Amino acid sequence: MSLPPYPPPTHVAGAAGPAAAAYAADVVILALDRAEETIEAIASARAQRGVSRHVWIADQGSRPENLALLAQAVEGAADATLVRLDRNWGVAGGRNRATALGRGRVVFALDNDAEFATTTTLAEAVRALEAAPDLAAIGCRILVHATGADDLSSWGYPAPLLPRAGESFDACTFVGAGHAIRRQDFEAVGGYDDRLFFCWEEFDFALRAINRGRRIRYRGDITVRHKVSGEHRFAWSGTRWFHFVRNRIYIGLKYGDAALALLPRFLAYQVKGARNGVLAQGLRAGPAALRLARRYRAEQGGLDILTPAARDYLRRNDAAHRGSLGARLRAEVLAALPKAQAAQEAPRDSGSPT
Template identity: 30%
Template sequence: MTRPRVGVAVLTMGDRMPELLALLASVAKQDEAAARVVVVGNGTALPGLPEWVTVVELEENLGVSGGRNVAWRRLRDFGDVDVLVDLDDDGLLIEADVFRRIADLYAADDRLGIVSFRIADETGETQRRHVPRLRAGDPMRRGLVTTFLGGGHALSMPMLEETGPWPDAFFFTHEETDLAWRAVDCGWDILYEPQLVLQHPRTSPARHAVYYRMTARNRVWLAKRHLPAPLVPVYLGVWVALTVARTRSLAGLRAWLGGFAEGVRTSGGPRRPMRWRTVWRLARLGRPPVI
């Protein structure tokens, strides 16, 4: 195949302009240039960005899922991108060979759907929650996995045409798992490649006020959309038990339970349950879809 062409998508709410400009500088320093770079302003104007950036300014914040869909469609319309790289606006590419490595990976495997970066803080440490597997003790262990990290990853454009876009209704949280399950169900591979590093400040997802509600609501939507019927109560029961055991904030637990109820009452999109052979494949990869 011809060498894959890499396009870059970044979402921002306009409140991290120094970090965004530093990220774009690290994109410009890559030893194999991106074919396109799209920055989406989620409900914000974006003055002062480099002229080589395609700027899309949205009147409202569409969330992570909606904003990424806008970026994907804009890159698809250009017609000269084979691999889409999503990067957090407060991340940083600390090596100059990231896009070249990505192009090499996709050139070598036409069924490679998703490549997950390793997320490391300013000291080089990777948090356990940033290792996309249950056995997270060694963040340097490369291999096929069942999900990927939202902060830094690459997506095959042909895969996206087959799986369809990000789940708009999710806004944020669990949108990566939704896309990952669809990718695996369509026969695509997800690779965790720890040599691809996005430096990112150490944070907690619970810093967002709506985190607890949305993570619970979207967890229910995820199960309702994609799991075979017998696994839905098992998956949700496991997560209720884990959340009650882990959550130390009473207010957070109330918000989580409210979001869970919202997910039961409402729809997060059409139901297309995965095949049982996909369940088995996920289990063989180390994470059966009940955990």
């Protein structure tokens, strides 16, 4: 499987493409306004040393004045390219289209409000993947930019593993703020699921990779510094809660869970949504997830049923750390809580599919 032949985006500034026919890594940064932070992320990526790389910035609809600032930041650069996509494809679709532009062996996705912790972080990530041929992806340790403390809103793993934040362990997902994927695996599973738009796209990708016998690993020694504070990580306005609930239920259906088996999780989400004034979003998410799953089945000719080996991997590396089903559901329901309410509560996009 390979990525679809996406229509070429509009070239805005920087190099027309990578200078080398073969190189180690592509750094992918999605842009949508927030020009100052995005420019700092670009500078961090271009400052990476000890590894051949190309930086791709994919704009998804910034205002003209902000797009002009981004263009100025890479004007004349031989190692960076700014393109403008035809519309906002979200995190999943945007990363797919930006990744398809490159040919590096590794794809490192960096949030536009994040920076590499050191000038050798990218090289460390590339070496980590190349040293373990069965790894599809690695998740970096995400630190609060201002303090260097762990960004608890970006801890996408079982809460009992938080004391091991500086260590390494096999995992069932990774955090989008900073992660590296082997391109061969990215293409083998077809990239991210565009239908997700945003929320849970990394978890879904990880499940497909694990289902092919690949591993995901958290690397606490490879770090990214993140500028979004925990208390602002989750916004209850807009449609974020809708996507959070819809996508998690859709993923469960997509991998063969029965709708009735997902009902307790769905009801727990409704309680959480009602407490935060977004009950309507959560209720709409259920039928939307069913529609997505039906569409996926029709388009793919079936569902992505997890193999026994994949389920065993998930049990060992996720469920074993989470405790009872009730405890896991509580962690799921609290996954979107702002850090200010409870530092110990589970982060976004975490949870077991079993």
